[in-house]
Amino acid sequence: MKFIQRLGYYLSGFAVGLIILFFFLSGKKASCDYGPNARTVKNISSKPLSYSKNVADFILTNKLDSTTVKNLIRFGDVDFSKSLTNLDSCKQYFINNNFKGKDIELEVANCNSIAQILMMRYKNE
Structure with missing residues (x-):
């Protein structure tokens, strides 16, 4: 498998994961208070x-x-x-x-x- 194909699979999976994460966290009071x-x-x-x-x-x-x-x-x-x-x-x-x-x-x-x-x-x- 060529590098371009692997990069395409990675980016498409990453994009789907971000969409799912955005869907689950929308409307919630999620915050990152680490400091x-x-x-x-x-x-x-x-x-x-x-x-x-x-x-x-x-x-x-x-x-x-x-x-x-x-x-x-x-x-x-x-x-x-x-x-x-x-x-x-x-x-x-x-x-x-x-x-x-x-x-x-x-x-x-x-x-x-x-x-x-x-x-x-x-x-x-």
């Missing part, structure tokens, strides 16, 4: 959020809503150098993001059943 940042943010986003008093005041003062806060966490970057990941009960993560041209920093305590936002502030202030 530490993506895994951490996904874990925090999957839990119900609670706010400390300071964070609730910050949200009211700056007219933010819960969807904005969730998106700040979901699309934020975790600063592992400042985070306290060796705690036993609730690990604390610092998440940086940008909202309306201003840098925002969040401190989130990630417990087993709930995620609590301990601090939220603009970095420039």
